[in-house]
Amino acid sequence: MAWYGQIEQLQTIFDELERLLPSGAQLTSFIATTVHFMDCLINNQRGNLFTNVYHNSTVRPFLLPYIPSYARLSHRKWFRYAFIHAFHYYCSFEDFEDERIYIEAIFLANGYSLDFVKYHWRQFLKRFNFSLIELTDLN
Incomplete structure (x- = not known):
């Protein structure tokens, strides 16, 4: 607050x-101008609150959680969850787009194919009835 x-x-x-x-x-x-709460970074810039996805600096970047008993196919839920997370936290299309690229890079760095990434991005848009035009209207 x-x-x-x-x-x-x-x-x-x-x-x-x-x-x-x-x-x-x-x-x-x-009390501070920037506060980390759960996985959200809240920043007060001249009285305006901005939210971002918090990336923990102590965790290696581009590392996905690994649970041996999980089928690799169930990881698509992580992909969708990461996009939902980013969509909730970012106010501008540019910030959301930066986070989308970061999420895609994480999955590519963990051995997922570009086809997997593109397919699940399209599935995210389809599932929540977004078009790229609507997303660019976030600004």
Whole structure:
């Protein structure tokens, strides 16, 4: 959340929330212009909030999770999930397009064919009834 009041007022609100929350719940506050929450990077630029997919710098880039019992074909769900994730977090087509290229590079670097990547990109567009023209209208 963006807060424009005094920090002391915000802390009073957080203290009241902690008092009202169940005893097992924990509230953590963090004040900064950029905050990482779960897998989302939230950035406050002159009062405007921007969201991006958070890429953990401690994890090797271009590495997909590997679970031995999973069939390789079930990995298409990861592909679709990554696109859904990116679509939710990016406000502009250019930012989404950069993330799309990053996602495709991850799959190509992990041995998936270009045909696999192109096919599942088309499937994503088809499943959610998008056309490339609609996506470019995000701006």
